[in-house]
Amino acid sequence: MSRMIDPYDAIPKYYQLAAILREKIENGDWEPRSAIPSERQLEVLYDISRTTIREAIDQLVRQGYLYREHGRGTFVSPQKLQKAMLDLTSFSEDLLRRGIQPGQIIRSLEWIVPIPKILQRLELAPATKVLRIERIRLGDGVPIGLQTSFLALKEGQEITREELEERGSLYTILQEKLRIIPSEADETLEVTLATPEEAALLQIPAGAPLLLSERVLFAQDRRPVEYVKILYRGDRYRYTVRLRR
Amino acid sequence: MSRMIDPYDAIPKYYQLAAILREKIENGDWEPRSAIPSERQLEVLYDISRTTIREAIDQLVRQGYLYREHGRGTFVSPQKLQKAMLDLTSFSEDLLRRGIQPGQIIRSLEWIVPIPKILQRLELAPATKVLRIERIRLGDGVPIGLQTSFLALKEGQEITREELEERGSLYTILQEKLRIIPSEADETLEVTLATPEEAALLQIPAGAPLLLSERVLFAQDRRPVEYVKILYRGDRYRYTVRLRR
DNA sequence: AAGTGGTCTAGACCACCTT
DNA sequence: AGGTGGTCTAGACCACTTC
Structure with a gap:
């Protein structure tokens, strides 16, 4: 036994x-x-x-x-490979699962008042400040996505550039430092074409097709925590989900 | 009370x-x-x-x-609208939920031996025949996607063109006629550009960006039932999922 | 008839939060 | 201290499948 x-x-x-x-x-x-x-x-x-x-x-x-x-x-169940595939994953987890080394370049990290659409998705009052983090995401050193996060944090909750550089994963910081446990997210995906600026950052031609993901992340008590927008290079990224009834 | x-x-x-x-x-x-x-x-x-x-x-x-x-x-939970959003949905359910009238044009329905990649995804032996159904999917009468399904059916299980035209939804036929209850699916999404034929069927210019979805559907006992490939018009379709930890 | 999972009861004690 | 959810027990009867 x-x-x-x-x-x-x-x-x-x-x-x-x-x-x-x-x-x-x-x-x-x-x-x-x-x-x-x-x-x-x-x-x-x-x-x-x-x-x-x-x-x-x-x-x-x-x-x-x-x-x-x-x-x-x-x-x-005949599980095949992949076994413990989590459904809601962070960018870093996601890449690691596929055997790709995640990386990032932090372009900015500051408190700002976002556009009304984003305040609404985060269920915040007008003119509330949120923490915006802009990053270029890398897979094995190559740019694969442009990520912009907007975080609804309470008074006294803070995330620094150093922490993010050190830990790499925002979700890890949310959980371990701020005790916010991501439990659910609504995500939409659509196709767009790269603007010249986006193209330059991703090192692709302007007008190349991109996969645009928008996600609202909720904590255990269903409070919205993060609104995040990611532009993926169409030629280097494939999105996978497991769906259940 | x-x-x-x-x-x-x-x-x-x-x-x-x-x-x-x-x-x-x-x-x-x-x-x-x-x-x-x-x-x-x-x-x-x-x-x-x-x-x-x-x-x-x-x-x-x-x-x-x-x-x-x-x-x-x-x-x-503060549920807001959308409430009973199901995760695994058929094309028809999906559109109905958004208030769009689903429709279809059945281009073909026949038993064929598919390419090895598809047999493998359906866990079938080489040279096994499957039922292939090619459809143009409509939303409020306008083409929004090209769908090709490959169904792994047992001896004696059959789906006719008439049934499909009448019921509209393949999932309904699977459940009510064949007693196959979809319970899980693996789906991948990526970006591609329309070939001239695809463009013609979808009434868009050749080279327009498309969202390509590939899905393997499993029954309760985890047997693969369907491999389905859908090409969505990039300008008319947005994919949404709810993710959980 | 025997074995399996599906539903249900009436308790018990623990860990956690509020007052 | 008292209320809440979290875990656990030792039964019971039912519905379904197999022999």
């Missing part, structure tokens, strides 16, 4: 169990499409009540590791 | 309760960011055990209607 559950651990049992099961799936201990032990069997194996076992399995079903069939059993 | 729970109903109690709470939220009976009754209060109000109540609330939290704060309470 592999790892067991520690009832005195501060980590919830359903979470410990989910981790154990996930490991078995990722290790390939269980074949894709094969049945895992039934809930009653797991009760005995791990000395946990069925409710708790179901909570662990629910989690893995939602994450796409398992699927259930009523009256038949619970089965391993 | 509004609707109550019917314990003899075949519909599960947690589901009935979720429907009641969702209705109150959508009606605006509860203000955004205000606390709903505590779980112990709901136990008394609806004569349901707390476990069942938590299951109903869990569902609404996942759907974005409510959020919890440990030690404080459960609160209504």
Whole structure:
């Protein structure tokens, strides 16, 4: 028997169990499409009540590791590669997942009053100041996108150029320094053509096609935190999502 | 008091309760960011055990209607409009949600052996036949996309031109006739330029920028069902997603 | 008939927040 | 101290699938 559950651990049992099961799936201990032990069997194996076992399995079903069939059993999803693909990712996470080294050039970082459209998306009163960060995003050293973020921060919350240069990822700073946990985002994508300035920054010809992404990021309590606009080079970027019903 | 729970109903109690709470939220009976009754209060109000109540609330939290704060309470999400935005949608659903009348011109519908790349994405053996459907998609009568679907159907499963013309939506036929329930999809988006043929079909100039979407659709048991490629007119289409952590 | 997942109960104790 | 959500138990009965 592999790892067991520690009832005195501060980590919830359903979470410990989910981790154990996930490991078995990722290790390939269980074949894709094969049945895992039934809930009653797991009760005995791990000395946990069925409710708790179901909570662990629910989690893995939602994450796409398992699927259930009523009256038949619970089965391993054929996951292929990519496994733990997160849905909402930062630019840096996104590139790292594809094996590309993320980089950035910070063009500006200052408090400004943005245009009304952006204040509205951030649910802020007119003339409120927000932190604007303009960056050129690099993949393996080559420019692939122009990113402009507008952050709705509270009094006393601050992000400095040094922090951003050091950490690289805005999401890391939001979470670890400001305790703002991104939980959801609305994103739109469309096609545009590069203006001469954009073309120069991205090192492409003017008029080249770009992928324009606009995203509003929400914290756990659904407060909008960030409005971010990214212009991607059409020839070097492909956007991927996993959609669920 | 509004609707109550019917314990003899075949519909599960947690589901009935979720429907009641969702209705109150959508009606605006509860203000955004205000606390709903505590779980112990709901136990008394609806004569349901707390476990069942938590299951109903869990569902609404996942759907974005409510959020919890440990030690404080459960609160209504400021939902604004758009409410029940589904993540995985068919072309028709997608347009209807935006208030646009979907339409289609079926250019062809036949069984063919597709290129190896597509067989691979559908996890089929070499030389397997699939059903290819080529359509021009219309929004309020105007062409906005060229769609080519490749369907991995089992022996005896068939979709006819008449059905598709009548129902309009492929997803409806999959669900209601073939009992295949779409549950997840992987999608990639990128920018391309229109070839002369594509330009003619979409009634735009050759070389105009297009949004190219490729999607693999999976059923509940993670079997790939459809590979679909859509070319959208860059000037008439905007892609939107809601992302979650 | 036996085994599986789906729903539900009536408790319990803990961690966290407010007063 | 008292209320809230978070975790957990040891049962129960039902619906569905397989033999």
